Amino acid sequence: MESDSLMVHVNNITKTYNKGAVTAVNDVSFSVAKGELFGLIGPDGAGKSSLFRILTTLLLPDSGTATVAGYDVVTDYRQIRSSVGYMPGRFSLYPDLSIEENLHFFATVFNTTVKENYHLIEDIYVQIEPFKKRRAGKLSGGMKQKLALCCALIHKPTVLFLDEPTTGVDPVSRKEFWEMLKRLKQQGITIVVSTPYMDEATLCDRIALIQQGRILSIDTPQGIVAAYPGQLYAVKARDMPRVSQVLTTHTPPFTNYLFGEYIHVDSQGMGDRNPTELLRGILTQAGLDGIEVTPITPTIEDCFIKLLTT
Amino acid sequence: MNANEPVIKAEKLTKRFGNFVATDAISFEVYKGEIFGFLGANGAGKTTAMRMLCGLSIPSSGTARIAGFDVYRQTEEIKRNIGYMSQKFSLYEDLTVLENIRFFGGIYGLGNQQLKLKSDALIERLGLQPEAKKLVGQLPLGWKQKLAFSVSILHEPTIVFLDEPTGGVDPVTRRQFWAMIYEAASNGITVFVTTHYMDEAEYCNRISIMVDGRIAALGTPGELKTQLNESSMDGVFYQLARGAKNSG
Numbered sequence: 328m329e330s331d332s333l334m335v336h337v338n339n340i341t342k343t344y345n346k347g348a349v350t351a352v353n354d355v356s357f358s359v360a361k362g363e364l365f366g367l368i369g370p371d372g373a374g375k376s377s378l379f380r381i382l383t384t385l386l387l388p389d390s391g392t393a394t395v396a397g398y399d400v401v402t403d404y405r406q407i408r409s410s411v412g413y414m415p416g417r418f419s420l421y422p423d424l425s426i427e428e429n430l431h432f433f434a435t436v437f438n439t440t441v442k443e444n445y446h447l448i449e450d451i452y453v454q455i456e457p458f459k460k461r462r463a464g465k466l467s468g469g470m471k472q473k474l475a476l477c478c479a480l481i482h483k484p485t486v487l488f489l490d491e492p493t494t495g496v497d498p499v500s501r502k503e504f505w506e507m508l509k510r511l512k513q514q515g516i517t518i519v520v521s522t523p524y525m526d527e528a529t530l531c532d533r534i535a536l537i538q539q540g541r542i543l544s545i546d547t548p549q550g551i552v553a554a555y556p557g558q559l560y561a562v563k564a565r566d567m568p569r570v571s572q573v574l575t576t577h578t579p580p581f582t583n584y585l586f587g588e589y590i591h592v593d594s595q596g597m598g599d600r601n602p603t604e605l606l607r608g609i610l611t612q613a614g615l616d617g618i619e620v621t622p623i624t625p626t627i628e629d630c631f632i633k634l635l636t637t
Numbered sequence: 638m639n640a641n642e643p644v645i646k647a648e649k650l651t652k653r654f655g656n657f658v659a660t661d662a663i664s665f666e667v668y669k670g671e672i673f674g675f676l677g678a679n680g681a682g683k684t685t686a687m688r689m690l691c692g693l694s695i696p697s698s699g700t701a702r703i704a705g706f707d708v709y710r711q712t713e714e715i716k717r718n719i720g721y722m723s724q725k726f727s728l729y730e731d732l733t734v735l736e737n738i739r740f741f742g743g744i745y746g747l748g749n750q751q752l753k754l755k756s757d758a759l760i761e762r763l764g765l766q767p768e769a770k771k772l773v774g775q776l777p778l779g780w781k782q783k784l785a786f787s788v789s790i791l792h793e794p795t796i797v798f799l800d801e802p803t804g805g806v807d808p809v810t811r812r813q814f815w816a817m818i819y820e821a822a823s824n825g826i827t828v829f830v831t832t833h834y835m836d837e838a839e840y841c842n843r844i845s846i847m848v849d850g851r852i853a854a855l856g857t858p859g860e861l862k863t864q865l866n867e868s869s870m871d872g873v874f875y876q877l878a879r880g881a882k883n884s885g
Contacts (some may be wrong), residue, residue, distance in 0.1 A: 371805035
C-alpha cells in the first residue's frame with residue numbers, strides 16, 4: 328500500500344481508563360486504504376468504540392500515533408473534524424428536531440447544503456423522506472439509523488466511521504444497511520465500520536478481529552478463513568446435546584461448538600485417522616443415530632472462536 | 638395450575654395505539670420446560686406483545702393467561718411468577734455482585750434466609766467468589782449477562798422472558814449462555830426468548846416469527862424450513878420479513 332493512499336493509519340495506539348486500571352485499547356496498529364471498507368469485528372467491550380473516538384479526535388490516546396486522511400489525530404483535530412463523518416453507537420441526533428431539520432442542521436454546521444451533496448444520500452433519504460416532518464426522537468430504530476447515516480454523509484466526508492450501526496437491528500434491515508454501504512463505497516468513500524455480528528465480516532474488504540483491546544488478526548475475510556489451522560467438520564445427530572457431551576468427554580476431548588442445527592468439530596487431536604470415519608465411529612458407539620459428518624469451510628465466527636481459545 | 642395446561646396461552650391478543658395495531662390478534666401456546674423463540678423484524682410488534690405477557694401493558698382485546706394468571710386482572714401475580722432479563726437492562730452497574738443478587742432476589746419476593754442461601758450458592762456455582770464484592774460495572778459483559786440470567790431465575794419462576802440476552806456478547810460466551818438456558822429448561826423453567834442471531838433460532842424447541850403485528854409462522858425450526866423450502870433459518874426469516882410494511 329502506498330502511504331499517500333492510506334486514509335487511516337494507526338500506530339501502536341493504547342488507551343487506558345481509571346488511571347490505568349482498565350486497558351481499553353492495547354497497542355493496536357492497522358491501516359485502511361482509500362476506498363476500502365474496513366471492519367472492526369468484536370464483542371462489546373473489545374475496545375472498538377474507544378478506537379473510533381480516538382480516530383474522530385474525541386478522545387486522546389495514552390500512547391501511539393494515528394492519522395486520518397493524512398492528518399494527525401492529536402494536533403490536526405480541526406481538519407479531521409471537518410473531513411470525516413461519524414455515526415456513534417448510541418443515537419446522537421437531536422430528538423426534538425424533525426428528520427428534515429436534523430439534516431439541514433448538520434449540513435449547515437459543515438458549511439454546506441443538503442442540495443449540494445444530495446446525490447450521496449438520495450438512495451437512503453428517499454426511504455425516510457415520507458416522514459421528514461416527524462421528530463427524530465419518534466422514529467423507529469431502523470429509520471433513526473438511516474437518518475444518522477444521512478447526517479454523517481451530508482458534508483461528503485472522505486472517511487466515514489460507523490460504530491456498530493447494525494447492533495440490535497434485525498437480519499433483513501441489516502442486509503439492507505450493508506447494501507447501502509456497498510453503494511457508498513462505490514462512490515469512493517473510505518468506510519471504517521464496527522460490528523459484533525460475525526456474519527457481517529464477509530461483507531468487508533478487510534477486517535480486524537478484536538477482543539479485549541487487542542487485535543487477534545487482520546486480513547481479508549478470505550485470508551482469515553484460509554489461515555484456519557486444521558479442518559472443521561459439521562456434525563449432526565438426532566440428539567444434539569448428547570453429541571456435544573460425547574465429543575467433550577471423549578479422550579482426547581474434541582473441541583466443538585454449536586452452530587445452528589450443526590455442531591462444528593475441530594479435527595485437532597485426531598492424529599492421522601480419517602476424521603469423518605473417526606467421528607462416525609465415536610457417535611455410533613455412543614448409541615446415536617441419524618449421524619451426519621461433513622467437512623466444511625470455517626466461518627469467520629469459527630476463526631474468532633479459534634483465536635479466542637488458543 | 639394443571640400440569641398439562643400451557644404455561645402461556647394467548648388467544649387473539651391485540652394491542653392498539655390509536656389507529657395503529659401493534660399486536661394483531663396473536664394466538665399461541667407455550668408449554669412447561671419449552672424454549673420458545675419469539676422472532677420478528679424491528680417494529681413487528683414483539684416488544685408490545687412481550688409487555689402484555691409480562692403484565693406490564695393491558696391488552697386492547699383478546700385473552701392471555703401466564704402461569705395460569707389473567708393478563709387483565711392478575712398482573713401482580715404474573716410479575717411474581719416470571720423472571721425477566723434483557724440486554725439493555727439487567728443489573729445495577731454501581732452495586733456489587735452480591736448487592737445485585739440480594740436486591741433482585743428481594744424484589745422477586747425471597748425472604749432474608751432464603752436470599753442468603755441462594756446468593757451464596759449462586760456465587761459459588763458461577764465461580765464468582767473473588768468478584769462477589771466487586772461492582773458489577775467492572776465485570777466483563779459476558780459475566781454480567783450470565784449473572785443477570787441467574788438472578789432472573791433465582792426465585793424459580795415458572796417462565797423467564799429473555800429479551801435479546803446475547804446481543805454483543807462474544808461467540809464463546811454466547812454458547813455458554815445457551816448452555817445455561819438449556820439447563821434452566823431441563824429444570825422445568827419455560828424460556829421465552831427473542832434474538833437477532835438466526836443460529837440461536839435453531840436452539841429453540843419452537844419459534845414464532847412476527848410480521849406486522851401478526852404471527853406469520855410458528856413451529857419447530859425444522860418444520861418452518863420445510864414449510865418455506867429454505868435450508869437455513871436465515872432464509873426463513875428473510876422470506877417472511879422481507880414483505881413487512883412496518884419494518885425499519
